[in-house]
Amino acid sequence: MHSETHIKEKLTAFLKQHSISDLPVILQRPREDRFGDFTSNLAMQLARHLRKSPRDIALDITAQFGDDDPVVDHTEVAGPGFINFYVRKEGLLDALRAILKADKQYGRVQRENPPTAQIEFxxxxxxxxxxIGHGRQAVLGDAVARILEAAGYDVTREYYFNNAGRQMRVLGQSVRLRYLEICGASVDFPEDHYQGAYIRDIAQKLYDRHGDSLKNSDDITPFKDIAEEEIFKDIKGTIARLGFAFDSFFNEKSLYDEGKIDAMVNRLKEKNLVAEKDGAVWFLTSQLGFDQDRVIIKSTGEPTYRLPDMAYHVTKMERGYDRIIDIFGADHIDTYPDVLAALKVLGxxxxxxxxLIHQFVTLTENGEKVKMSTRKANFVTLDDLLDEVGVDVTRYFFLMRSMHSHLNFDLALAKTHSDENPVFYIQYAHARICSIxxxxxxxxxxxxQGLSRLDNLKTEEETALIRELTEFPKIIQKCTETLxxxxLVxxxxxxxxxxxxxxxxxRVITGDEALSLARLALIQATRIVIGNGLNILGISAPERM
RNA sequence: GCGCCCUUAGCUCAGUUGGAUAGAGCAACUGCCUUCUAAGCAGUGGGUCGGAGGUUCGAAUCCUCCAGGGCGUACCA
Structure with missing residues (x-):
């Protein structure tokens, strides 16, 4: 770390000598270790400015790093004009000591006044x-939250829900019909109602509690209420199994109760961005550069999802978070531009x-795609998955791919408890270290005891490992920027x-005690980094496997 | 039609703000356990980075166009 900043400073000074200020100094870790500890393409970038060949410029630059340089051991000019820096070994060993000293804090940022972040998912x-579709979002969101926590943020995980809409009425009606079945009535169960077996379980629970005393009730409220209660209990249990909990559940209904929906409409009216047309109320997004206006209150008087969404985001703003993160599936891609536009126009x-928009999960089993749908009965629940493969595999599979790519979830592979399963590769390294x-x-x-004997570390493999360990804070930094x-995986x-x-x-433990001790220190540092990294992903770091 | 994402090895996917010979896992094949865990290591085969132009010292990466797939484009959420 120190060596990196030292080299950067010298390169910046070189740019200053030539009065160049708009060129960023780029110091990268080369892809191959034989190209040194750090590499810079600066000479090639400068070729046009200085009207000299990249290699000549590179030689001018390397002349800045003499034999007496405190950090750089030697340099070389390679290929079309790359400058490769080889740092003195002591620099690497210092970095190793720093890891051992920082221990669980290595890679984490401590702040006096932590900034706050809210993440909704x-x-x-x-x-x-x-x-399983929700699973990707749950795991992704929690991992992002953990990354922000590592970066020193105080993070609030929030779950936003609506228990008042049409979906919920259909749910209540579904439970009611199953309840009537249990009471012995013959019912015609509509296809567009919730088919899942869990509806029967809820109905049974209601029957156990109240017998058939509700069978003549036309009011679906008791059915809806118990469904909501039971299903939320179930959802929270699943989330707990994934290894985290939400800090808050935000009910959309509170926005109505507290007048925030009306306030939202009024504020947009003040900006002359609301109009009535065909019996509905429209948000005039076309005046904000969008291709069409959007309905925010239907002709039935019921708001569309956009309006509460906007009001909800206003509360996020008013709650004073430094950072607000929304995670949506690709099917919600169109919902946020209007919301952001509304927020912006309100100042x-x-x-x-x-x-953050993530793409869908395709579940495959035995080479066939499994279509997931809550309404129909043919879904595989996240709970089922956790039963089959456990938390670590579940989290790893959801995190190993970019959120921008479709995730092909191979259920057969995930179920495999062998070396075919990639999770174990990282965990195994940790277990091996603990065992030694x-x-x-x-x-x-x-x-x-190895701390004072680190100079025994000389082999290519040892050096490569130290270099890799020192990358960790930069990876965390990168993850904090890109979320x-x-x-990190x-x-x-x-x-x-x-x-x-x-x-x-x-071999770590050998007859050469000084070397053994030095290597113990090295693997301890490796254990720290793997442990801290897995912790940020919410995956366990087993001591034995 | 328009918007977002994707297209890289047989399959699933990585690929750093444009850099040196494009990588990993799985699958196939060949070796390595009397020594700290073989859930490992070493090696072989496998590629017109969807296609065509352009930008430049240099493109999987940036720009344009085209083709294919996913999602959206509701007075559903």
Whole structure:
């Protein structure tokens, strides 16, 4: 880390000498270790400005790093004009010591006054158990929350729901019909009602509680209420199994009760962005650069989802978060531009808002696609999945791909408890390390004793491992910017590869005590990084497998 | 028609603000356990990065056009 900033400063100074200010200094980790610790393409970038060949410029730059440089051991000019920097070994060892010292804090940012972030996700209405589709969003959202926490944010996880709409009425009616069946009535169960077996379970529960005393009730309220209660209990249980909990559940109804819906309409009216047409109330988005206006209150007097969405986001703004993150599935792609437009026109700082859109999950089993739908009965629930494969596999599968890509969830592979399953590759590296540390402990060898013997680390594999470990904070930084957990997954997988390679070539506990101790320190540092990384993903780091 | 996402090895996918010989897992094949966990390692085969132009020292990456797939384009959410 220190070496990196040192080199950057020198490169910046070189730019200053040539009065160039608009060129960012880029120092990258080369793809291959044989190209050094850091590499810069600066000379090639400068070729046009300075009207000299990249290699000549590179030589001018490397001349800045003499034999007496405190950080850089040597440099080389390679290929079309890359400058490769090789740092002094002591710099790497310092970085290693820093990891051991920071321990569980390594990669995390501590702040005096933590900024706040709110992240809204899942937000499924309580009409049925969470499906595998919801699973992607739940795991993604929690991982993003954990990344922000690692970056020093105080994070609120919020679940927004609506228990008043048409869906809920159909749900209540579905429970009522199943209840009547249990009471012995013959009923005609409509196809567009909720077919799932859980409806019968809820009806049964109601029957157990009240017998058939509700069978002549035309009011669906008791049916709806128990359905909501039971389904929410179920949803919260599933979320708990995934390893987190929501800090708040926001009921859309409160927006009506507190007059925030009317207030929203009035505020837009004041901006002359509301008009009545065909008996409905429209938000004149066409005046804000959109291709069409949008209905916010139907001719029935019932608001469309956009209006409460806007009012809801106003509350997010008013609650004073420094950052607001919404996670939506691809099917909601069209809902947020209007919401943001409304916020902007009302003077809120929409730059605080980040909307993450993730693509769908395709579930395949035995080579066939399984269509998931809550209404129809043929879904596989998230709970079922957790029963089959456990939390770690579930979370890993949802996090290993970019949210922008469709996720092909191979149920057969996920169920496999063997080396075919990629989760275990990272966890296995951690377990191996713990096993060695345990063995060393039995021999009265500790990694702490290795701190003063780190200069015994010399092999290619050892150096490669240290370099990889020092990347961790940069990966966290990157994840904080992009909010893409899969980048952390990829990093940990790669780190595990470097470790497994080291493990195969370098035996840790040998007759050479000084070397053994140094290597214990190295694997302890590796354990820290893998452990911290998995923790941010919400995946366990087992000590034995 | 319009908007967003995707198209990279047989399959599923990575690929750093444009960089050096495009990678991983799975599948196929070949080796490696009397020594800290073989859920591992080493190796082989497998590619016109959907197609065509353009930008430049340099493009899987940026721009334009085209083709294919997903999602949306509701007085559903």
């Amino acid at each position: 899942v937000s499924a209405n309580p009409t049925g158990p969470l499906t 809120y700082d929409v730059d605080k808002v980040t909307v 540390l345990k063995l060393a402990e039995d021999k009265k060898l500790t990694w702490q 893409e957990p899969h980048k 990829n990093y940990l997988h790669n780190l595990a590869t470097v470790f497994h390679k080291f493990y195969t070539v370098c």
